[in-house]
Amino acid sequence: DAGVTQSPTHLIKTRGQQVTLRCSPKSGHDTVSWYQQALGQGPQFIFQYYEEEERQRGNFPDRFSGHQFPNYSSELNVNALLLGDSALYLCASSLRDRGFYEQYFGPGTRLTVT
Amino acid sequence: AQSVTQLGSHVSVSEGALVLLRCNYSSSVPPYLFWYVQYPNQGLQLLLKYTTGATLVKGINGFEAEFKKSETSFHLTKPSAHMSDAAEYFCAVSDRSGGSNYKLTFGKGTLLTVNP
Numbered sequence: 001d002a003g004v005t006q007s008p009t010h011l012i013k014t015r016g017q018q019v020t021l022r023c024s025p026k027s028g029h030d031t032v033s034w035y036q037q038a039l040g041q042g043p044q045f046i047f048q049y050y051e052e053e054e055r056q057r058g059n060f061p062d063r064f065s066g067h068q069f070p071n072y073s074s075e076l077n078v079n080a081l082l083l084g085d086s087a088l089y090l091c092a093s094s095l096r097d098r099g100f101y102e103q104y105f106g107p108g109t110r111l112t113v114t
Numbered sequence: 115a116q117s118v119t120q121l122g123s124h125v126s127v128s129e130g131a132l133v134l135l136r137c138n139y140s141s142s143v144p145p146y147l148f149w150y151v152q153y154p155n156q157g158l159q160l161l162l163k164y165t166t167g168a169t170l171v172k173g174i175n176g177f178e179a180e181f182k183k184s185e186t187s188f189h190l191t192k193p194s195a196h197m198s199d200a201a202e203y204f205c206a207v208s209d210r211s212g213g214s215n216y217k218l219t220f221g222k223g224t225l226l227t228v229n230p
Contacts, residue, residue, distance in 0.1 A: 035218075040223075041222055041223070042223050043205075043218070045217045092218075103160075105158040106211055108156075
């Protein structure tokens with residue numbers, strides 16, 4: 001049973017550039033959430049996708065956008081990168097009908113903005 | 115709004131000693147509570163969760179936690195620390211009301227060091 005996978009593992013970008021991160025959920029899961037984990041901090045919720053729509057959003061600017069595809073995989077896009085966007089980006093998947101929405105995390109994508 | 119406070123950003127114990135990592139939460143509705151572990155350069159792994167029922171929950175690797183509503187706490191314990199327990203531990207809360215879509219709110223984490 002494949003777990004949550006994310007690509008790429010590491011990424012280095014320059015300020016002002018745009019980046020796309022990808023996530024494939026655990027087999028059978030239909031909901032994908034994205035989190036940003038800055039160095040030395042706990043993960044912070046960015047947004048959640050279900051049925052190809054953004055269902056909830058955390059306190060992040062519009063530069064952060066996403067998409068969910070019919071196969072439940074998801075992308076996180078960040079435009080106009082800032083130095084402060086350097087972080088580990090975590091994808092978590094869950095099954096909405098499960099009752100308590102336990103979330104399974106992928107290994108993350110380490111983004112460095114220079 | 116939900117919040118999580120983890121007391122102690124760094125806890126150091128000797129191998130074989132009791133592990134106690136503290137977590138207090140704030141939530142306007144009965145919450146779901148979770149402990150996750152993160153090893154260096156890896157994602158988060160679920161240790162245990164409280165949803166309903168028994169307030170003492172057992173997880174993987176010998177960890178357990180007790181939900182105390184009156185104290186709004188969900189402390190993580192392990193009777194005897196092992197070197198392999200050295201990692202960062204995160205407490206998280208999820209609002210069980212449907213409108214919030216069950217996002218997780220995390221504490222800032224506690225780094226556990228195990229000394230030989």
